[in-house]
Amino acid sequence: xxxxxxxxxxxxxxxxxxxxxxxxxxxxxxxxxxxxxxxxxxxxxxxxxxxxxxxxxxxxxxxxxxxxxxxxxxxxxxxxxxxxxxxxxxxxxxxxxxxxxxxxxxxxxxxxxxxxxxxxxxxxxxxxxxxxxxxxxxxxxxxxxxxxxxxxxxxxxxxxxxxxxxxxxxxxxxxxxxxxxxxxxxxxxxxxxxxxxxxxxxxxxxxxxxxxxxxxxxxxxxxxxxxxxxxxxxxxxxxxxxxxxxxxxxxxxxxxxxxxxxxxxxxxxxxxxxxxxxxxxxxxxxxxxxxxxxxxxxxxxxxxxxxxxxxxxxxxxxxxxxxxxxxxxxxxxxxxxxxxxxxxxxxxxxxxxxxxxxxxxxxxxxxxxxxxxxxxxxxxxxxxxxxxxxxxxxxxxxxxxxxxxxxxxxxxxxxxxxxxxxxxxxxxxxxxxxxxxxxxxxxxxxxxxxxxxxxxxxxxxxxxxxxxxxxxxxxxxxxxxxxxxxxxxxxxxxxxxxxxxxxxxxxxxxxxxxxxxxxxxxxxxxxxxxxxx
Numbered sequence: 317x318x319x320x321x322x323x324x325x326x327x328x329x330x331x332x333x334x335x336x337x338x339x340x341x342x343x344x345x346x347x348x349x350x351x352x353x354x355x356x357x358x359x360x361x362x363x364x365x366x367x368x369x370x371x372x373x374x375x376x377x378x379x380x381x382x383x384x385x386x387x388x389x390x391x392x393x394x395x396x397x398x399x400x401x402x403x404x405x406x407x408x409x410x411x412x413x414x415x416x417x418x419x420x421x422x423x424x425x426x427x428x429x430x431x432x433x434x435x436x437x438x439x440x441x442x443x444x445x446x447x448x449x450x451x452x453x454x455x456x457x458x459x460x461x462x463x464x465x466x467x468x469x470x471x472x473x474x475x476x477x478x479x480x481x482x483x484x485x486x487x488x489x490x491x492x493x494x495x496x497x498x499x500x501x502x503x504x505x506x507x508x509x510x511x512x513x514x515x516x517x518x519x520x521x522x523x524x525x526x527x528x529x530x531x532x533x534x535x536x537x538x539x540x541x542x543x544x545x546x547x548x549x550x551x552x553x554x555x556x557x558x559x560x561x562x563x564x565x566x567x568x569x570x571x572x573x574x575x576x577x578x579x580x581x582x583x584x585x586x587x588x589x590x591x592x593x594x595x596x597x598x599x600x601x602x603x604x605x606x607x608x609x610x611x612x613x614x615x616x617x618x619x620x621x622x623x624x625x626x627x628x629x630x631x632x633x634x635x636x637x638x639x640x641x642x643x644x645x646x647x648x649x650x651x652x653x654x655x656x657x658x659x660x661x662x663x664x665x666x667x668x669x670x671x672x673x674x675x676x677x678x679x680x681x682x683x684x685x686x687x688x689x690x691x692x693x694x695x696x697x698x699x700x701x702x703x704x705x706x707x708x709x710x711x712x713x714x715x716x717x718x719x720x721x722x723x724x725x726x727x728x729x730x731x732x733x734x735x736x737x738x739x740x741x742x743x744x745x746x747x748x749x750x751x752x753x754x755x756x757x758x759x760x761x762x763x764x765x766x767x768x769x770x771x772x773x774x775x776x777x778x779x780x781x782x783x784x785x786x787x788x789x790x791x792x793x794x795x796x797x798x799x800x801x802x803x804x805x806x807x808x809x810x811x812x813x814x815x816x817x818x819x820x821x822x823x824x825x826x827x828x829x830x831x832x833x834x835x836x837x838x839x840x841x842x843x844x845x846x847x848x849x
Contacts (some may be wrong), residue, residue, distance in 0.1 A: 375402055376478055377451075379472055384482040385568055388515075391456045394482040396468035398449035406661075408475025409441060411453045413466050419453055423659035433460065437829040460486050460515060460543075487568040488543065490514035495562050495577035498590075505583060509575065510563035510583025514544040518564040522550045554584040610640040633688045647779070654818055659811050666793045667804075669725035673825050673837050677716040682711055684829065694831045717825030720745060727793045729806045729838040730824065732766070734786040739765045739774065742801060746824040755828075762801040762815040763826060764790075781812050788840065796823070806838075837845035 378397045386392040394411075408422040419439040422835040426441070440454040451470055463486040471477035490513045498508035509520065544566060558579050565572040576836065583595075626634070658666075674690035685694045693715055732738055738757055741763030747753060755761040755774040764781065765772045771781040789806030801815040827835060 327629070329475055330605055341684065369465045375399060375472070375475055377468055377480040379468055379482040383485040385485045385487060386458050387569060387612040388458060388486060388488045390458055390462060392458050392462075392484055394453045394455065394466055394468070394484060396451045396480060396482060397454065398451055398470055398472075401449045401474060402472060404446055406471070407446065408469075408471040408477075409451050410469040410471075411439070411466060412469070414466055418455075418466065423661055425659070429667070434459075434529055436779040455484070458484075458486055460488060462486055485568065487566060488513060488515040488516075489566055489569055489571055490544075490546070490564065490573075491520065492564050492573060493546070493575040494576050495560070497579075497583070498549060500595075504551055505579065506551050506560075507552060507560060507577065507579075508562075509546070509550075511546045511549045512543070513575075514546060514564075514565075514566070516527050516568060517544045518546060518566050520546060520548045521563045521565070522548070522551075523563065525559040526557065529820050554581065579802075601777060610697060657812055658804060663809050665725075666727045666791065666804075669727045669793065670839075671728055673727040673728040674718040675715050675827065675837070676824075677715075680715040681713045684715055686715065691720065691838075692834060693827060693829065694834040695832045697834065713830060714826070714828045716743065716827070720822040720824040721796050722794050722822055723792060725793070725795045725797075727791065730790045730792065730827070731806075731836045731838050732790060733746070733835070735768055737768050737830035738791055738833065738835060738836075739763045739764060739826070739828040740792065740835075741774075741803070742792070742823045742824050743826040744820075745824060757815060757817055760825065762817065763828075764813055770810070779813070783812075792825070794823070 354711050359364070376399050380395050384392055384394060403838060407424075408420075416435075417428075417430050418432065418435050418642070419441060420427045420431070421443075428436075428439075433438075435455075438456045440456070442450055442452060445452075451468065453466070453637065462484060462517060466482045466484060467479055468475065469479040488510045493511040495507055495509050495510050496509070498506040500506070507522075509522070511518075546844050548562065550560070552560065558581065560577050560579065561574050562573055562577070563574040625631075657811055675693055676684045677690065680686055683696055683761055685696050686692070695713060718732075730740055732740075741755075741761065743762070744760035747760035753759045753761075755765070756776055757762050758776065758841040763774045765774050765778075766787075771783055771787070773779040773781055783805075787805055787807075790812075791804040791806040791809070793802040793804070794800070795802075796819055799816055799818045801817070803812040803814070804810060805812060829835065
């Protein structure tokens with residue numbers, strides 16, 4: 317009781333001091349009495365959740381620290397993991413090697429137009445695993461030049477970008493080794509073990525029937541940058557045995573191959589000079605016979621191949637036809653690859669740049685009638701010509717836009733007749749008034765054309781634009797600073813054609829009709845299509 321009273325007294329003294337010094341600071345005991353153990357556990361959980369939420373906005377990219385070893389011709393998966401899992405808005409994945417593009421994913425699709433030619437049709441991403449943070453690269457039909465370091469670059473719209481490196485080690489397992497008698501030595505013979513097409517150089521070991529490792533002469537010799545030819549020598553005597561093994565091991569692939577060679581006792585040199593001379597003559601004759609046999613066999617094969625080859629005329633015709641066909645196919649495939657729905661982000665970016673475009677009635681051809689709101693033009697037989705307008709275009713049914721551009725992004729929408737002939741796009745300030753120049757970029761025109769049946773990109777050699785159906789609305793997007801002019805289907809928002817150039821000076825919207833029809837400038841803010849990109 318006495319100790320308890322003294323303890324209470326000391327506690328009262330402490331409380332009195334706290335009252336005198338100011339408000340008391342809560343300690344662990346106070347918090348325990350206030351909330352209890354379960355309350356403290358709840359506060360700790362809230363603190364941990366708050367700490368995790370502050371760190372969740374950051375992320376990192378993790379690749380394997382160890383090289384991935386694969387054999388030539390196999391499929392490799394370069395692992396790359398996004399930690400932690402985050403929303404994939406604005407996801408961009410870029411795999412590269414030595415500044416060469418290996419694979420690019422952005423705007424919700426693969427964009428491999430700039431992919432290095434050596435990786436064409438050999439790369440793939442696991443799109444279904446993006447939500448789990450898996451941005452690994454699948455590389456098929458691996459070759460020796462694929463060996464090296466790869467960079468995995470990931471960018472998220474709200475979280476910035478990160479990158480990491482993955483190492484790919486490519487190995488080639490060579491051909492079956494061959495063992496031959498190379499030459500006679502002073503008291504024995506020398507064996508030669510040969511094998512081709514190794515990478516990296518293998519380890520070479522000799523052994524006899526007793527399993528004893530023999531001394532190796534010679535090392536693997538690199539003859540080509542992409543392969544290694546192995547030549548290994550060993551001197552043996554009659555005391556070394558009769559059976560010898562040449563073992564080659566790829567340490568990277570952990571695979572071995574072994575060849576066995578039997579040397580009869582008669583092949584070992586004896587003290588008799590006659591036997592040595594006989595063997596020398598015998599192998600000399602044998603070598604000549606084999607050499608003659610191989611020579612005549614090679615000559616016969618060459619004669620047979622020459623008879624099978626086509627004449628020079630047939631070869632020239634076939635080569636010319638194949639080149640023409642290849643050019644046509646390349647153009648078709650390239651154009652088909654460009655006709656695709658635009659990503660939703662790209663559509664939004666275009667419509668955000670909507671511009672108010674009006675027609676310039678002062679420079680309009682007299683056979684074109686402009687509406688009062690300066691947004692519609694019609695083809696008529698005769699027009700009202702203004703004598704005081706020195707800037708009027710007389711040689712083509714053309715009307716430029718009233719306002720030109722020297723910077724920024726601009727987008728407008730044009731409604732056209734499905735069966736009329738027209739040209740739409742942009743042109744430099746001066747060429748709009750220079751008469752009947754060809755509508756090509758070299759002359760300052762970046763336009764597309766409809767001839768009543770088909771659609772064409774106006775370049776030096778016109779390029780046909782493949783469309784499933786007739787177009788009624790044409791969207792035109794200009795990024796002056798980036799030097800880009802893009803045409804799209806204004807209803808389906810599918811890509812038609814793009815020009816890339818370097819603008820200089822003022823450029824104007826360009827409108828042209830031929831013979832009949834009309835076109836109208838529509839408001840650029842239209843409902844977006846109901847699909848997800």
